[in-house]
Amino acid sequence: MLNVKIRHLAVLSLAAMLIASGCGSKNTASNAEEAAPASSATADPSAAEPAVKTDKLDIKVSFYPMYEFTKNIVGDLADVETLIPAGIEPHDWEPTAQDMAEISAADVLVYNGAGMEGWAQQVIDSAKGTQLVAVEASKGLDIMEGVEEEEEHHADEADHDHEAGEHAEEAEHNHEADGTAEEGHDHGHGHDHDHGGLDPHVWLAPSLAIKEVRTIEAALAAASPENAAAFQTNSDAYIAKLEQLDQDFKAGLKDTKRKDFITQHAAFGYLAKEYGLTQVPIAGLSPEQEPSAAQMAKIVEFAKAHKVKTIFFETLVSSSVADTIAGEIGAKSAVLNPIEGLTEADRSSNLDYLGIMRQNLEALKTALNE
Incomplete structure (x- = not known):
């Protein structure tokens, strides 16, 4: 099992440096796991547990769809926390210095990419030298140009x-x-809030959501090899639901x-x-x-x-x-x-x-x- 490394001095130094450089914002710190519904497959009693360090993967995700996909993969085998508070428009959110320090102390960051989280590359760069594994869920997908100018x-x-x-x-x-x-557009990293002219909303097509789930699963399996089989089983079960959703959209429209x-x-x-x-x-x-x-x-x-x-x-x-x-x-x-x-x-x-x-x-x- 990948053990969570507590780097108190490194994290405190990073937080102090970020505060000094003005990286913080007026946004609140990370919220609990988006308060996933009790009847959902994403709901889990661990959502109410205090943030106690264990041998489970500590996973931060950017916003709700990334939480849903990730939680369905890991079940209760990892701790998953959403960074962007419930009710906040993700396009408007910026991480505070505290958020960035908490991400750097985590094992995994899952984000959509394609310009949705304009802050992601700054956070990833700041976490260099830590154990953080960054997972861009939309990586490898064909990203469309937006319509801002059209x-x-x-x-x-x-x-x-x-x-x-x-x-x-x-x-x-x-x-x-x-x-x-x-x-075939290379969406890369580091776009600001206008998405760099790209459309990041890939999760709204179930067929593409399936691909995002597989990308997240592969990264988590690499981060926690002993849980890879369980992650695949969980992913297969969730993807079967996404495949049915895709078929229903095709038939209904x-x-x-x-x-x-x-x-x-x-x-x-x-x-x-x-x-x-x-x-x-x-x-x-x-x-x-x-x-x-x-x-x-x-x-x-x-x-x-x-x-x-x-x-x-x-x-x-x-x-x-x-x-x-x-x-x-x-x-x-x-x-x-x-x-x-x-x-x-x-x-x-x-x-x-x-x-x-x-x-x-x-x-x-x-x-x-x-």
Whole structure:
């Protein structure tokens, strides 16, 4: 078993150095394990245990999907803690000096990558010389370009797709045209909060979530070889659920009346690509990005022309933009959840990644068949 090495002097020196260099932020320190629902496979009594050093792997994860994937792999064979507090938008979070010291003292850091955690490379660099193993879950995947610079004409392209009347073929063309289907892009490390122009939301396509789980599993098996067989067994069981989810998405979205959906946050490019849909985002990758008046006008024009009856917004941020457009065209607004963190309502309803993704599927089926 890989024993956790307590490096008091090194950690204290690192914390002092980071505080002096201004690496801290106003964000709170790491939270407990995202308060995973009791009925979920991710729930575990160890979540309530105090942070006592044991011979288990000490694993820090960046935000909720990484917790869900990692916890389903390790079960009770490791201690897993989420860094970004529940209810905090992950795009906005920065680690404090205390967070960075705690990461350096851990055995493993699991993060999504592809620019989602702009702070990751700084933390990894600061932990050089410690035992920390950093796991980028999206490593090796085809990372798509974002739509930050494209949204002004995105609605026009989607409008053209409708006029052509070739939804299935044009959905793929639209992704290629707006840059969201670029493959083979090296996403690397060290992007800041605009994701470096890349779309990090790979976990929202179940087929890609499966690949992330396998990447995490391989790294954890290397870090704790004596538990490798158990990790694989756990991963196989969880991946079977993800594979069923993928099949349900394929079946549920195959023959919908329409193939486009309007969303406030451009987080669903991978989901759209996997299931032959067209995402029409009001704004770009950042959920806090405010669309211009021209962008709003184009979306309203598109929605009216194509009788869109649902405008999607996401959890953890204001729905005001989606509500404004919905009110303008006499539509309703509804949630399409990017699963960047569990809300209090999610936790009280015992929802996890699988449950929320099924809610997303039902929301899409309803909107695309109106």
